[in-house]
Amino acid sequence: MTQSILVAGGAGYIGSHVCKALVAAGYTPVVFDNFSTGHRPFVKFGPVVEACVSDVTAVKKAVTEHKIQAVIDLAGSIEVAESVRDPLKYYDNNTAKKIPFLRALTESGVKAFVFSSTAAVYGEPNAIPIPESHSTNPTNPYGWSKLMFERLLHSTAAATGLRFMALRYFNAAGASLDGEIGEAHDPETHLIPRACLASLGHIPPLEIFGDDYPTPDGTAIRDYIHVMDLAQAHVLAVTKLLNGEPSGTYNLGNGIGTSIGDIIAAFARLGFPVPHSFKGRRAGDPSRLVADSSAAREALGWSPRHADVDTIISSAYRWHEKNQPKNKVSA
Ligand SMILES: NC(=O)c1ccc[n+]([C@@H]2O[C@H](COP(=O)([O-])OP(=O)(O)OC[C@H]3O[C@@H](n4cnc5c(N)ncnc54)[C@H](O)[C@@H]3O)[C@@H](O)[C@H]2O)c1
Structure with a gap:
């Protein structure tokens, strides 16, 4: 039997490519998405649960019913300029709503978690190329909302035994080479x-x-990174965690x-x-x-x-x- 991975935000641009890569690697992706910005036609690689990550009952039910082994979390709000205009939307969706999500997952026994973080956590860099050891000082609420969730992950991991990989993407771009799925945001800002x-x-x-x-x-x-390369990094990260490898924070760019x-x-x-x-x-x-x-x-x-x-x-x-x-x- 294949291992099932819950993919929060799996109906989105990067999440759908992650689901496609998971299937190619022999996993069953279970999309967990509220379709706030996701696309129903992108959900074609496994079952789907339509719910918000803050819905504790739905999260616990999905973990039990689908025998979830690990979680990849790409759910979130992604527009930097909007985060400056409406910061509370970002702290709510990218940080606050993830607290009940993490609690539900850890209470359900989930031990492996991959998180979509971002290069925006670094702010204005003082060294190029930027290593993970670079200081973090975001210049917008989007970056802060992601950095705060990284901090939540560290504390939760220390307390519960959860292991996580925070993947700090640079600029995701491109579409699957077979043309099956691609990038569609509304509004498109990339x-x-x-x-x-x-x-x-x-x-x-x-x-x-x-x-x-x-x-x-x-x-x-x-630093533009092809979305299929990004997706493959998630497959490798989740496989490492399932094999007992420790937590880590990694940049993903070329x-x-x-x-x-x-x-x-x-x-x-x-x-x-x-x-x-x-x-x-x-x-x-x-x-x-x-x-x-x-x-x-x-x-x-x-x-x-x-x-x-x-x-x-x-x-x-x-x-x-x-x-x-x-x-x-x-x-
Ligand atoms: N696109 C990039 O270049 C880039 C760069 C760095 C980081 N990221 C991060 O990668 C992730 C995916 O980005 P994307 O470009 O695929 O965005 P996207 O908007 O296409 O996908 C986000 C998905 O999350 C879902 N979602 C949002 N809030 C949710 C909630 N509360 N509960 C359940 N589902 C929810 C949406 O419906 C959508 O399907 C985001 O977390 C983003 O911050 C993206």
Whole structure:
């Protein structure tokens, strides 16, 4: 019999790719999602429970009925700018609602937990690439809400014997290479899907925030990681925990800094020119975020297989070309 993994947020962009990778590795993913931003057509890899993570009764029932061995938690609210406008939404959904979730899981005997954290916990970095030992000082409520949950995990693990892996993602991008699932947020705020949509004429020209950063072309530099590589890291993390490995916190990025200018140039090179204009910098956007993921490579045995930006962009573009504007996306 296969082992069942509860995937909170499994109807979302990254969560659905995690479910697909879990099936490929021989696990049964059980999606646990309230569909606040998730997509029903993305739930195609196993059973689904429709509920909020704070619903203790539903969590305990799901663990018992599906004989859950481990949990991967990707449920959350993800928009940085919204978190500045409405911080309590973020502290509520990303931190407070996770307290009854963790309590229900530990009381049900769950011992292994993988958490979607973020590079936003670091704030403005003082070293590039950024190791996990870098200080944490988020510049927005989204980053704080995630960092606070990491702290909750540490304390809960010390008290209960839960083991966890907190995975700090850099910029997730791309779509499954077979075109089955892709990135769909509403509103879409991420660069690569917005560039696809602008190139396809589904939204107005792309606005690029800042062309005067201290970078070679003046645009901000980020570390883009293919969502399938990210998903594979979750499979490795959950397998390690099920095999009794200790807790850990790991960056997930390729260690390659790519500027927004590089991304626009790559779209054009691939035949998908992106109409765009430049705006002023956004407050709190660091000039460079690049991961040192050597710890994840060593501890998880992880190595990204789709790191080149052309694969990331072309998989995203193909998915958007086929699926948008069927999926509603606000400009
Ligand atoms: N996309 C990125 O580049 C990125 C980077 C760093 C971290 N992350 C983290 O990865 C996770 C997944 O991101 P995504 O891009 O797939 O977002 P997404 O919005 O596509 O997926 C989030 C999923 O969580 C569900 N959800 C939200 N609140 C819930 C609740 N209270 N109870 C049950 N389900 C709930 C939503 O319905 C959705 O299916 C998030 O936690 C996000 O903070 C994403």
